[in-house]
Amino acid sequence: MSDRDTIAAIATPPGVGGIGVIRLSGPKALQIGEALTRSRLEIGRIQLRDFIDAEGRVLDQGLALCFVAPHSFTGEDVVELQGHGGPVLQEMLLARLLELGCRLARPGEFSERAFLNGKLDLAQAEAIADLIESGSQAAARAAMKSLQGVFSERIQRLVEAVIDLRAFVEAALDFAEEEIDFLGESDLLDRLERLIEDTRGVLEEAERGRLLNEGLRIAIAGRPNAGKSSLLNRLAGYDAAIVTEIAGTTRDVIREHIALRGIPLHVIDTAGLRQSDDPVEQEGIRRAWKEIEQADAVLMLIDATTGITDEDRAILERLGDLPVIRVYSKADLLESDSIPDEEGLLISSRSGEGMEALIDRILGQQSARSGEDSAFLARARHVDALQRALAALQQARAVYADTASGELMAEDLRQAQQALSEITGEFTTEDLLGRIFGSFCIGK
Ligand SMILES: Nc1nc2c(ncn2[C@@H]2O[C@H](COP(=O)(O)OP(=O)(O)OP(=O)(O)O)[C@@H](O)[C@H]2O)c(=O)[nH]1
Numbered sequence: 001m002s003d004r005d006t007i008a009a010i011a012t013p014p015g016v017g018g019i020g021v022i023r024l025s026g027p028k029a030l031q032i033g034e035a036l037t038r039s040r041l042e043i044g045r046i047q048l049r050d051f052i053d054a055e056g057r058v059l060d061q062g063l064a065l066c067f068v069a070p071h072s073f074t075g076e077d078v079v080e081l082q083g084h085g086g087p088v089l090q091e092m093l094l095a096r097l098l099e100l101g102c103r104l105a106r107p108g109e110f111s112e113r114a115f116l117n118g119k120l121d122l123a124q125a126e127a128i129a130d131l132i133e134s135g136s137q138a139a140a141r142a143a144m145k146s147l148q149g150v151f152s153e154r155i156q157r158l159v160e161a162v163i164d165l166r167a168f169v170e171a172a173l174d175f176a177e178e179e180i181d182f183l184g185e186s187d188l189l190d191r192l193e194r195l196i197e198d199t200r201g202v203l204e205e206a207e208r209g210r211l212l213n214e215g216l217r218i219a220i221a222g223r224p225n226a227g228k229s230s231l232l233n234r235l236a237g238y239d240a241a242i243v244t245e246i247a248g249t250t251r252d253v254i255r256e257h258i259a260l261r262g263i264p265l266h267v268i269d270t271a272g273l274r275q276s277d278d279p280v281e282q283e284g285i286r287r288a289w290k291e292i293e294q295a296d297a298v299l300m301l302i303d304a305t306t307g308i309t310d311e312d313r314a315i316l317e318r319l320g321d322l323p324v325i326r327v328y329s330k331a332d333l334l335e336s337d338s339i340p341d342e343e344g345l346l347i348s349s350r351s352g353e354g355m356e357a358l359i360d361r362i363l364g365q366q367s368a369r370s371g372e373d374s375a376f377l378a379r380a381r382h383v384d385a386l387q388r389a390l391a392a393l394q395q396a397r398a399v400y401a402d403t404a405s406g407e408l409m410a411e412d413l414r415q416a417q418q419a420l421s422e423i424t425g426e427f428t429t430e431d432l433l434g435r436i437f438g439s440f441c442i443g444k
């Protein structure tokens with residue numbers, strides 16, 4: 001089916017509500033709206049109408065709003081029908097609209113059309129989904145900034161700088177090699193340097209925006225029986241992981257999506273770290289390290305009843321520079337409530353002691369990394385594209401330093417531009433669009 005179909009979907013969430021909205025978009029939207037209401041619909045006015053079925057029975061009564069291309073969300077003719085919010089009623093209306101010649105919209109198809117018609121760029125379209133799904137006020141505010149184009153503008157400025165530089169280098173290529181010099185080699189390198197700095201700045205902001213959007217990854221690490229799974233269960237508020245007094249209980253990586261005070265977190269429980277001859281446990285430990293190394297913060301659990309042991313020291317050493325919080329467990333078994341570690345936290349997953357302080361520390365980590373008010377919201381996809389752009393620019397600098405070849409440099413600049421353009425969707429593949437819009441819900 002072509003994109004010129006007129007599409008329809010229920011835009012309000014399923015269930016009972018005061019109002020239910022059905023949205024139509026495409027060349028026949030107005031005609032179908034008029035057939036449903038058996039009346040003329042005027043543009044730019046809110047009109048109370050009966051919604052009528054094939055037999056002439058009134059299905060519902062509500063408001064019809066019409067927008068004419070290109071002055072609509074999708075850039076096409078759009079009709080919004082605001083009826084009563086009952087699921088059966090909405091299904092009946094939708095069925096009638098399908099009879100009248102539209103088809104059911106795919107997930108994200110309204111936003112996809114808005115993108116294809118140039119009403120939004122790709123990063124803005126993604127911001128709509130992120131805004132709707134935002135798990136905290138800070139994320140919602142940042143998503144709104146992305147939707148308003150703050151992020152896209154930053155990317156656009158980088159793209160323009162790359163294009164300028166490419167034009168400069170490619171113009172020089174038309175002359176003899178040595179004439180790049182003539183055009184001002186130091187100026188060229190200065191501009192490249194500035195571009196690398198700017199790209200790095202946007203990348204750092206995008207990383208903060210990604211954290212705010214997708215939540216911190218918190219890995220729980222430590223020796224067997226340190227109480228890792230017990231802590232996960234306490235944070236999750238239910239028995240997510242098996243807890244026993246047998247060392248080596250957890251083998252798989254266990255992930256829980258938890259909101260602490262409204263901030264989304266991925267808490268990851270891992271296998272106890274030790275030397276093992278059991279191949280299953282070895283695999284579990286390998287996976288544990290992989291998660292730990294990629295985490296935004298590591299809770300290193302230490303059994304407070306034994307204190308730091310040599311095995312703990314070995315793990316701490318391997319954790320190295322990772323952002324580690326030392327957490328002493330099983331406080332309820334201790335006689336005193338102090339530990340010989342000023343930076344460590346003492347908790348009990350059994351009694352709940354120390355949990356508030358732990359949550360403060362985890363969230364302190366989050367706000368330190370995500371900034372109080374992030375400039376914009378971003379996704380892993382954007383961070384990845386910015387990393388590739390930065391790598392290509394650094395490559396351009398290295399290649400030029402090595403070979404002074406404008407030709408090789410031009411190719412790196414082209415790649416940097418392409419990576420940046422993927423973010424706003426100037427350069428995309430069908431596949432990428434399918435993946436992005438396919439994850440939206442229907443009616444968006
Ligand atoms: N008294 C007390 N016991 C605890 C606490 N946390 C864990 N335990 C006990 O310590 C033992 C090990 O707990 P787990 O949570 O399974 O430890 P783990 O670190 O996940 O262990 P592995 O999965 O084997 O690596 C169990 O018997 C728990 O009941 C606590 O806060 N207080």
Ligand SMILES: [Mg+2]
Pocket residue numbers: 228229230241242243249250270272
């Ligand atoms: Mg465990």
